Amino acid sequence: MTGTGTGAAFRVGLIGYGLAGSVFHAPLIAATPGLALDTVVTRDPGRRERALAEHPGVRPATTPEELFARADGLDLVVIASPNKTHVPLAAAALDAGLAVVVDKPLAATAAEARSLGALAERRGLLLSVFQNRRWDNDFLTLARVIADGELGDVQRFESRFERWRPQPKGGWRESGDPEEIGGLLYDLGSHVVDQALTLFGPAVRVYAEADTRRPGAETDDDTFIALTHANGVRSHLHLSATAAQLGPRFRVLGSSAGFVKYGLDPQEAALRAGERPSADSAGWGVECESARGRIGAGESTLTGGGRPVETVPGDYPAYYAAIVRALREGTPPPVTAEEAADALEVLEAARRSADSGVVVSL
Numbered sequence: 001m002t003g004t005g006t007g008a009a010f011r012v013g014l015i016g017y018g019l020a021g022s023v024f025h026a027p028l029i030a031a032t033p034g035l036a037l038d039t040v041v042t043r044d045p046g047r048r049e050r051a052l053a054e055h056p057g058v059r060p061a062t063t064p065e066e067l068f069a070r071a072d073g074l075d076l077v078v079i080a081s082p083n084k085t086h087v088p089l090a091a092a093a094l095d096a097g098l099a100v101v102v103d104k105p106l107a108a109t110a111a112e113a114r115s116l117g118a119l120a121e122r123r124g125l126l127l128s129v130f131q132n133r134r135w136d137n138d139f140l141t142l143a144r145v146i147a148d149g150e151l152g153d154v155q156r157f158e159s160r161f162e163r164w165r166p167q168p169k170g171g172w173r174e175s176g177d178p179e180e181i182g183g184l185l186y187d188l189g190s191h192v193v194d195q196a197l198t199l200f201g202p203a204v205r206v207y208a209e210a211d212t213r214r215p216g217a218e219t220d221d222d223t224f225i226a227l228t229h230a231n232g233v234r235s236h237l238h239l240s241a242t243a244a245q246l247g248p249r250f251r252v253l254g255s256s257a258g259f260v261k262y263g264l265d266p267q268e269a270a271l272r273a274g275e276r277p278s279a280d281s282a283g284w285g286v287e288c289e290s291a292r293g294r295i296g297a298g299e300s301t302l303t304g305g306g307r308p309v310e311t312v313p314g315d316y317p318a319y320y321a322a323i324v325r326a327l328r329e330g331t332p333p334p335v336t337a338e339e340a341a342d343a344l345e346v347l348e349a350a351r352r353s354a355d356s357g358v359v360v361s362l
Helices: 019-031 045-052 065-069 083-095 110-123 136-145 190-201 266-272 316-331 338-356
Strands: 010-015 035-041 059-061 076-080 098-104 127-130 154-164 203-211 222-229 234-240 251-255 258-261 293-296 306-311
Touching: 010 316, 019 035, 019 076, 019 098, 019 316, 035 065, 045 059, 045 098, 059 065, 059 110, 065 203, 065 306, 076 083, 076 251, 076 338, 083 098, 110 338, 127 203, 127 306, 127 316, 127 338, 136 190, 136 251, 136 258, 136 293, 154 190, 190 222, 190 234, 190 338, 203 306, 222 338
Parallel strands: 010 035, 010 076, 035 059, 076 098, 098 127, 154 234
Antiparallel strands: 154 251, 203 222, 222 234, 251 258, 258 293, 293 306
């Protein structure tokens, strides 16, 4: 690798400059000490111009093959292209001797994810999955509240990722073609399942309902997943593009108290608006006091019940900082292929459950 010296930055090739590449990965890579965005791959001329304007000095490429031809001058490849390309591109990058970050979902199946993990291990290369929602402010706050014992024993975890989009937007994310790996189950489900497994460990039973509600929609746009974890916690995960009234992002019930948090982490909106994290941006990921979650028992947060909990600032930059440490020091990657495979196992079981109407045991 060219960036293994303590003072040299790891040179990054980014495949894809749509939403994931331009809004999430490129800005975070550019803001991370120890990483240098070197090459951006996109076939779209408009996106190429945008990449050059937003990141002066990057080298454009039209195809992944052009990037792999430059493998000797790169250290890391970030794959932010459509879901169906994740497995073949990750395998090609590993075969080219490059460390790899893949946007979620890593693959369509747990078996594919584990096969990629095995390939990375054989090649002695890093393979990680961009599960940025582990660094959302609400998730970091909830993890702290649980670790501090403020809820007692957690019994039920309710997580909602809901939107009001009554008209389908189209594109591969909403395609009914199974090869596209579209729909809410694999899109938002990749986030909420990963969060549930990170907090409460492996699931042993899965039940799901997946509906296609909107006229003209081709794939699931209103989905529910129920998990029973090995430790007895039950997770109820709601995903919707048809929610005319948005519920709380988290509602967590424990033996001593409950925690309720509304609203989304502000980092995505900030990135979409062109804001960028930096070493001196003390306000990055910070939300207003009125958006704080509340802890209480026997009362409703909607009527002022409970006490407000200071929100831990969101920290998407922490993901790529951990990638730098993993490349430089050999520490474990922030999200492993095996963790991604565990989540995909749940998503596959959820699909089977939704199709059959039965609970699936893992």
